[in-house]
Amino acid sequence: MTDSAPALELRGITKRxxxxxxxxxxxxxxxxxxxxxxxxxNGAGKTTVMRIAYGLAHADAGEILVQGRPITxxxxxxxxxxxxxxxxxxFALVRPMSVAxxxxxxxxxxxxxxxxxxxxxxxxxxxxxxxxxxxxxxVADLSVGExxxxxxxxALSRDCxxxxxxxxxxxxxxxxxxxxxxxxxxxVADGLAVVFISHKLAEVRAISDRVTVLRRGKLAGTVPGSTxxxxxxxxxVGRPTFGVARPSDGPVEAATPVLxxxxxxxxxxxGLPALTDVALEVAAGxxxxxxxxxxxxxxxxxEVLAGMRRPTSGSVRVGGEEVAGGDPQRMMRAGxxxxxxxxxxxxxxxxxxxxxxxxxxxxxxxxxxxxxEASIRRHAHELIERFDIRARPDDPVASLSGGxxxxxxxxxxxxxxxxxxxxxxxxxxxxxxxTEYVRSQLLERRAAGAAILLxxxxxxELLALADRLVVFYEGRVVGAMPRADVDxxxxxxxxxxxxxxx
Amino acid sequence: xxxxxxWSTPALVVSAVLITFVITAGPILVAGANPIEAYVAFVVLxxxxxxxxxxxxxxxxxxxxxxxxxxxxxxxxxxxxxxxGQLLLGAIAAAGIGTLVGGIPPILALPIMVAGGxxxxxxxxxxxxxxRVRFGIDEVVTTLLLNPxxxxxxxxxxxxxxxxxxxGFPESPRIAATAEFPTLVERSRLHLGFLLALVVIAAAxxxxxxxxxxxxxxxxxxxxxxxxxxxINVGATILGAALVSGxxxxxxxxxxxxxxxNRLTGGLSPxxxxxxxxxxxxxxxxxxxxxxxAIFLGDLTVGASSAARSLGxxxxxxAVTQGVLLLTTVALLAVRRHRARRTDGADxxxxxxxxxxxxxxx
Numbered sequence: 001m002t003d004s005a006p007a008l009e010l011r012g013i014t015k016r017x018x019x020x021x022x023x024x025x026x027x028x029x030x031x032x033x034x035x036x037x038x039x040x041x042n043g044a045g046k047t048t049v050m051r052i053a054y055g056l057a058h059a060d061a062g063e064i065l066v067q068g069r070p071i072t073x074x075x076x077x078x079x080x081x082x083x084x085x086x087x088x089x090x091f092a093l094v095r096p097m098s099v100a101x102x103x104x105x106x107x108x109x110x111x112x113x114x115x116x117x118x119x120x121x122x123x124x125x126x127x128x129x130x131x132x133x134x135x136x137x138x139v140a141d142l143s144v145g146e147x148x149x150x151x152x153x154x155a156l157s158r159d160c161x162x163x164x165x166x167x168x169x170x171x172x173x174x175x176x177x178x179x180x181x182x183x184x185x186x187x188v189a190d191g192l193a194v195v196f197i198s199h200k201l202a203e204v205r206a207i208s209d210r211v212t213v214l215r216r217g218k219l220a221g222t223v224p225g226s227t228x229x230x231x232x233x234x235x236x237v238g239r240p241t242f243g244v245a246r247p248s249d250g251p252v253e254a255a256t257p258v259l260x261x262x263x264x265x266x267x268x269x270x271g272l273p274a275l276t277d278v279a280l281e282v283a284a285g286x287x288x289x290x291x292x293x294x295x296x297x298x299x300x301x302x303e304v305l306a307g308m309r310r311p312t313s314g315s316v317r318v319g320g321e322e323v324a325g326g327d328p329q330r331m332m333r334a335g336x337x338x339x340x341x342x343x344x345x346x347x348x349x350x351x352x353x354x355x356x357x358x359x360x361x362x363x364x365x366x367x368x369x370x371x372x373e374a375s376i377r378r379h380a381h382e383l384i385e386r387f388d389i390r391a392r393p394d395d396p397v398a399s400l401s402g403g404x405x406x407x408x409x410x411x412x413x414x415x416x417x418x419x420x421x422x423x424x425x426x427x428x429x430x431x432x433x434x435t436e437y438v439r440s441q442l443l444e445r446r447a448a449g450a451a452i453l454l455x456x457x458x459x460x461e462l463l464a465l466a467d468r469l470v471v472f473y474e475g476r477v478v479g480a481m482p483r484a485d486v487d488x489x490x491x492x493x494x495x496x497x498x499x500x501x502x
Numbered sequence: 503x504x505x506x507x508x509w510s511t512p513a514l515v516v517s518a519v520l521i522t523f524v525i526t527a528g529p530i531l532v533a534g535a536n537p538i539e540a541y542v543a544f545v546v547l548x549x550x551x552x553x554x555x556x557x558x559x560x561x562x563x564x565x566x567x568x569x570x571x572x573x574x575x576x577x578x579x580x581x582x583x584x585x586x587g588q589l590l591l592g593a594i595a596a597a598g599i600g601t602l603v604g605g606i607p608p609i610l611a612l613p614i615m616v617a618g619g620x621x622x623x624x625x626x627x628x629x630x631x632x633x634r635v636r637f638g639i640d641e642v643v644t645t646l647l648l649n650p651x652x653x654x655x656x657x658x659x660x661x662x663x664x665x666x667x668x669x670g671f672p673e674s675p676r677i678a679a680t681a682e683f684p685t686l687v688e689r690s691r692l693h694l695g696f697l698l699a700l701v702v703i704a705a706a707x708x709x710x711x712x713x714x715x716x717x718x719x720x721x722x723x724x725x726x727x728x729x730x731x732x733x734i735n736v737g738a739t740i741l742g743a744a745l746v747s748g749x750x751x752x753x754x755x756x757x758x759x760x761x762x763x764n765r766l767t768g769g770l771s772p773x774x775x776x777x778x779x780x781x782x783x784x785x786x787x788x789x790x791x792x793x794x795x796a797i798f799l800g801d802l803t804v805g806a807s808s809a810a811r812s813l814g815x816x817x818x819x820x821a822v823t824q825g826v827l828l829l830t831t832v833a834l835l836a837v838r839r840h841r842a843r844r845t846d847g848a849d850x851x852x853x854x855x856x857x858x859x860x861x862x863x864x
Binding site: 307329332338351369 | 734
């Protein structure tokens with residue numbers, strides 16, 4: 001390729017969501033004829049920065065240049081005109097329409113739509129780019145891999161010179177991944193620039209010419225695609241810093257487990273397997289941390305334990321009692337306290353703090369046929385005091401800050417003295433003070449003998465709190481180790497699906 | 503931050519009324535009347551004489567009931583558009599039972615008739631509710647489509663077994679004297695149904711605001727996921743709300759038969775079930791709001807029909823005003839919700855706007 005200006009260049013892209021800095025001065029240049037991977041953990045800001053380039057989000061600062069010329073991207077329309085194309089994780093296809101009709105959408109001019117012409121153009125594009133799809137088929141009848149091909153074709157037939165693919169392999173089976181990579185290599189050989197967003201090390205190495213790594217919204221570095229996985233993992237995860245709130249390093253009681261999961265299988269939202277033969281145990285007074293890049297079954301595991309998802313098979317025992325497949329009531333009665341990652345959805349934003357605090361057990365707060373408002377308020381005042389919630393009982397939960405919302409959930413759960421606590425991403429998005437508070441509460445419960453299953457994407461948090469770590473990859477347990485034996489690099493490799501055993 | 507101050511809900515409704523008056527001034531001018539004069543006739547004049555004031559209450563009775571029915575379902579996140587059909591089923595039950603209770607004193611006959619109408623309304627509501635809870639089938643479509651079915655049932659009865667044997671008119675036989683609702687004020691049409699509506703409003707308010715079942719219902723409507731997570735049986739809650747809603751709409755049918763028509767007629771309901779949706783939205787799904795909104799719309803209806811005579815404008819302008827009022831209210835609620843919604847907040851669905859407004863008003 002000619003050594004002219006990069007096909008796409010980002011300079012100092014900065015984006016804040018409230019207190020959270022999603023992108024902090026990101027620089028990136030993508031050249032024609034290369035696959036440029038954007039690597040990082042979930043929440044590292046990969047998708048955000050590309051959404052900004054494509055006009056789906058707007059930067060607070062920074063510049064976007066195409067072929068060396070600064071452009072203003074107010075909407076995807078501007079981006080498309082500048083020669084950018086993006087395939088997001090959620091396809092923008094009209095499912096009841098044919099492939100040809102989908103390709104014609106947005107290109108059709110005038111009043112009449114010449115379907116024969118649209119089909120001919122679709123077939124031509126399919127031929128020219130070497131992407132096999134039958135233009136006459138209905139999108140709804142296509143596999144996800146084929147739909148992705150239609151999306152790519154749609155971008156290409158709008159003459160894009162930079163193609164952005166957001167986690168394109170997340171929805172594909174291995175054979176389809178190979179086919180996608182073949183297509184990308186051919187396109188790149190023709191001079192296209194490809195941005196490949198991923199958190200999977202092996203894929204990134206297999207397809208990329210260069211890799212830009214993001215970590216917590218910051219640029220961690222740009223390295224050649226041949227960089228070894230160990231180094232990529234190090235860049236991606238970063239060296240953890242210690243000493244936020246460590247557990248007293250007493251030996252774990254070798255008691256019988258309070259929570260025992262075995263042979264657990266479950267399907268995820270799309271009906272695909274999300275958990276495969278998961279087995280793990282948590283003893284009283286122990287924190288077991290689940291490490292893994294998000295989307296590897298942790299959410300589904302928490303949902304099963306919360307009673308929000310029925311496993312397809314397997315056993316979940318709490319103190320010897322089988323509860324697999326139970327509803328939320330059943331799980332709570334068995335003594336499981338549940339703090340899922342989506343704390344907003346676990347509470348009712350438009351109801352008051354006081355009501356949310358008692359919603360799990362309204363029957364304890366009734367007098368005759370009516371709600372006992374006085375004791376609900378008393379209870380709320382007590383928990384607000386005890387858990388240092390900065391709110392009044394009548395404030396709707398939605399009006400609170402993230403940290404205080406988490407405290408409400410924490411108070412609702414911990415006030416019932418659960419013997420098992422299932423908690424996911426407990427400090428995500430919280431400020432330092434709230435983070436320390438939440439962690440200290442979990443450690444206090446550990447000291448009091450609760451069995452705690454902690455799911456976190458924050459490795460520092462796992463290392464600070466957990467007695468043992470269990471690593472999840474693609475719905476399976478791929479590794480387990482006591483905290484003392486943790487080697488961060490090896491852990492990163494396991495999380496990225498490159499286990500020593502694999 | 504999402505915050506809705508309590509005073510803003512009445513302010514919003516008053517703004518909606520004012521905006522509506524500005525918009526409908528156009529059609530009124532076209533009809534050749536002075537808008538100010540027309541609004542005075544619509545709103546103020548009906549309240550100035552005892553006769554028209556009582557007529558306002560008579561007119562507000564059925565829509566207060568259907569408004570309460572719709573509001574209770576909407577609060578649970580169940581979009582019952584079928585109050586019209588449920589009302590007709592209640593009316594059929596009342597007309598049937600009413601002819602059979604001649605030998606029974608009113609103290610027994612009336613409760614039997616009301617209960618029968620409530621059961622009939624609930625029965626008409628149960629199929630869409632089960633389809634929704636069991637199979638996730640959209641109740642907006644199913645409840646709506648059952649309305650014309652109920653009307654066909656009414657007409658089938660009136661042109662078949664219940665046709666008046668003497669006159670041949672499509673009217674059912676007159677109900678027994680003991681089954682008629684007594685009037686509340688001498689020489690007026692104001693009947694027991696109005697008191698019944700107030701009792702229903704008060705009871706619904708109490709249940710929603712003061713009982714665990716009511717809190718579960720509100721929680722379910724505000725966030726089905728959050729409610730389920732907290733251990734609430736969301737399906738059962740929605741089913742219960744749908745049945746209570748149908749029952750209340752059924753009582754509206756009983757009230758019209760026993761209080762006004764004394765028999766089943768084809769023109770029994772000029773769309774009271776649909777007006778109930780207007781009342782519920784205008785009342786922001788809170789029971790006191792529903793009562794006020796029903797009386798206000800009753801006032802408008804009575805005012806518009808007398809203005810038609812005194813000012814020579816089409817009486818349909820009353821319906822036009824109601825329609826514009828519904829749109830304006832819903833639009834203002836949506837705008838407020840949109841403004842208040844945090845950038846990352848999840849949308850609570852089509853009724854979200856009203857839900858939180860109601861939460862403030864309860």
